[in-house]
Amino acid sequence: MEAVSLILQLAWTFFLVGAFTFGGGYAMLSLIQNQVVVAHQWISESAFTDIVAISQMTPGPIGINAATYTGYSVLYEATGLHWMGVCGSAVATLALVLPSFLIVLLIVKFYTRFRKSTLFEGTMGWLRPTVVGLIGAAAVILVVRTAWNGCVPEFSLVRENIIDWKSWLLMGAAFVASYWKKINPILIILGAAALGVLLY
Amino acid sequence: MGREKVSLWQIFAVFAKIGTFTIGGGYAMIPIIQREMSRRGWISDEELPDIVALSQSAPGVMAVNISIFAGYRLRGIPGSIAATLGSITPSFLIILAIAMFFSAFRDNPWVERAFKGIRPVVISLILVPMVNMARKACTSWWKWALAVASLVLVAFLNVSPIYILLVVIIMGFSVTYYSGRWKR
Numbered sequence: 171m172e173a174v175s176l177i178l179q180l181a182w183t184f185f186l187v188g189a190f191t192f193g194g195g196y197a198m199l200s201l202i203q204n205q206v207v208v209a210h211q212w213i214s215e216s217a218f219t220d221i222v223a224i225s226q227m228t229p230g231p232i233g234i235n236a237a238t239y240t241g242y243s244v245l246y247e248a249t250g251l252h253w254m255g256v257c258g259s260a261v262a263t264l265a266l267v268l269p270s271f272l273i274v275l276l277i278v279k280f281y282t283r284f285r286k287s288t289l290f291e292g293t294m295g296w297l298r299p300t301v302v303g304l305i306g307a308a309a310v311i312l313v314v315r316t317a318w319n320g321c322v323p324e325f326s327l328v329r330e331n332i333i334d335w336k337s338w339l340l341m342g343a344a345f346v347a348s349y350w351k352k353i354n355p356i357l358i359i360l361g362a363a364a365l366g367v368l369l370y
Numbered sequence: 371m372g373r374e375k376v377s378l379w380q381i382f383a384v385f386a387k388i389g390t391f392t393i394g395g396g397y398a399m400i401p402i403i404q405r406e407m408s409r410r411g412w413i414s415d416e417e418l419p420d421i422v423a424l425s426q427s428a429p430g431v432m433a434v435n436i437s438i439f440a441g442y443r444l445r446g447i448p449g450s451i452a453a454t455l456g457s458i459t460p461s462f463l464i465i466l467a468i469a470m471f472f473s474a475f476r477d478n479p480w481v482e483r484a485f486k487g488i489r490p491v492v493i494s495l496i497l498v499p500m501v502n503m504a505r506k507a508c509t510s511w512w513k514w515a516l517a518v519a520s521l522v523l524v525a526f527l528n529v530s531p532i533y534i535l536l537v538v539i540i541m542g543f544s545v546t547y548y549s550g551r552w553k554r
Contacts, residue, residue, distance in 0.1 A: 186532055188429065188430050188431075189429055189430075190429060190531070190532050190535050190536075191430055191431070192429055192535070193503065194426075194431075194499075195431065196496060196499045196500065196503075198430075198431065199496065200524070200531060201531050201532070204524065204530060204531050205530075208528060209530065216489065219488075219489045219492050219493075220472075220476075220485055220488075220489070222492050222495075223485070223488045223489070223491075223492045224465075224468055225465070226492070226495060228461070228464050228465060228468060229389070229390050229391065229460060229461065229464060230390070230458075230460055230461025230462075230464065230465070231389075231431045231432070231433040231434065231457075231461065233430075233431040234433075234434065234461045234462070235461050235464075235465050238461060238462050238465040238466065238469075239465050239468075239469050242465070242466060242469040242470075243469065246469070246473060252470055255466075255469065255470070256466060259462065259466055259469070260462075263458055263462055266430070266431070267430065267434055267454055267458060269429060269430060270428055270429060270430030270431065270434055270435050270438060271438055271450070271454060273428045273429060273430070274424070274425070274428045274430075274438040274439055274442075274450075275438070275442065275447070275450065277424065277427075277428060278424075278442055288546065289543065289546050289547060290427070291546075292542060292543075292545070292546025292547075292549075293539060293542040293543045293546060294427070294542075295513070295542065295546075296513075296516065296538050296539075296541060296542025296545070297535070297538055297542060298503070298506075298507035298513075299504075299507045299508050299514070299516040299517040299520075300516055300517065300520045300534060300535065300538045301503065301507070302500055302503050302504045302507050302508060302517040303516065303517040303518060303519065303520030303521035303522075303524070304520055304524055304531045304534070304535075305496060305499065305500040305503070306497075306521040306525070307520070307521045307522075307523075307524035307525035307531075308496055309493050309496040309497050309500065310521065310525035310526075311524075311525055312489075312492070312493050312496075313493060314525070316525070316526045323526060330489070331489040331490060331493065332490060333486055337486075337489070337490040338490070340487060340490045340491050341490040341491060341493055341494050344490070344491040344494035345494040345498065348494060348495060348498040349498045349501065358491060359488055359491060359495075362484075362487040362488045362490075362491040363484035363485070363487055363488050364484075364487070365487045366483050366484045366485065366486045366487020366488060367480060367483045367484050367487070369483075369486075369487060370483045370486045
C-alpha cells in the first residue's frame with residue numbers, strides 16, 4: 171500500500187517536472203533535484219550527484235536518463251526490490267513525457283501563429299533568465315546546505331560532494347576544461363574518475 | 371504530402387537508433403535526426419528548423435518533443451506515440467541496467483574513490499551550460515535580477531521552482547500584454 175502511494179506521488183512529481191521544464195535537460199535537473207532531494211527527501215544530495223554524473227555519461231537525453239534513474243532509486247531504496255525499482259523508473263519516465271506529449275500535440279495545431287506571437291516571445295524573455303537562476307540554484311544546492319535558525323541562515327558545505335581542497339581544484343579544472351577548452355563532458359567525467367582513484 | 375505510409379515499427383526503430391546515439395543533451399541529437407530524417411525523405415532539411423524551434427518552446431525534453439512532432443507528421447497520434455517510445459526506450463534500458471549494477475557496486479572502494487573525484491566535477495558541468503544560457507538570456511539588468519532572485523529563492527530559501535516559474539509566466543505574460551506590443 172505504501173509502495174502504491176509512493177508510485178502515485180512519483181508520477182505526479184515527474185508530471186510536474188515535465189510540465190515545468192523550460193530550457194532543456196539542465197533546467198529539468200534543477201526541478202528533479204528540488205522535488206526529489208529537497209521537497210520529498212527521497213534521495214540524498216550525493217546520490218543525486220551520482221545520478222547526474224551517470225546521466226551525462228550514458229546515451230540518451232540527460233533529462234530522461236535522470237528521471238529513469240531517479241524513479242528506480244526512489245522505489246528501490248524504499249522497498250529493496252529491483253522489480254519495484256523498474257516500476258518506479260517506468261512511471262517516472264512516462265509521467266515526465268506525458269505533459270510534453272499533450273502540449274506538443276496542442277501547439278502542432280496552430281504553431282505558426284504561436285511561434286511568431288509577440289506575447290509568447292515576451293513571456294519567454296522572462297522565463298529564460300529565470301531558468302538560468304534555477305540551474306544555478308541546482309549547482310549551489312550540491313555545494314552548500316542552508317538551514318534556517320529562525321531568521322538566521324546557517325550555511326554548511328555538502329561534505330559528500332566537497333570533501334576537501336582537492337574537490338575545489340577538480341571543480342575548477344572541470345569548469346576550465348568544459349567552458350574554455352570545450353572538452354567533451356564524458357571525457358571530463360572519466361578523467362575525474364581516474365583522478366578520484368589516484369587522489370583518494 | 372504524398373508520402374507513402376511509414377510503419378509504426380519503423381518509426382519506433384529509427385527514433386530508438388537516434389536515442390541510442392545521443393550522448394549529453396538534445397542539441398547533440400539535431401545533426402543525427404537531420405541525417406536520419408532527410409535520408410528517408412520523412413522530414414526535409416527546410417522543415418527541420420521549424421520543428422526544432424517548436425520543440426524548444428514546448429516544455430520537457432527537447433529530444434522527446436522533436437520525436438513527438440516528427441512522429442505526428444508521419445502517422446498522426448499513433449506515430450507520435452511510436453516515436454516517443456522509440457526515443458526513450460534505449461535510455462530507459464541502459465539506465466536500468468546501470469542502476470541495478472550500480473546499486474550492487476556502490477560500496478566497492480574503487481567505485482567510491484572514483485565518485486569522490488566525479489562529484490565536484492558534475493557541479494561544474496551544471497554551471498557551464500548555465501553560464502552559456504545566461505550570456506544569451508540575460509540581456510538587461512532586470513533579467514539578471516530575475517536570474518539572481520530565482521537562484522537565491524530556490525537555493526537558500528527553499529522555494530519550489532514550480533511556484534517561481536508560475537509567477538514568472540504570469541508576470542511575463544501580463545507585462546507583455548499590457549505593454550501593448552502584443553496588439554501591434
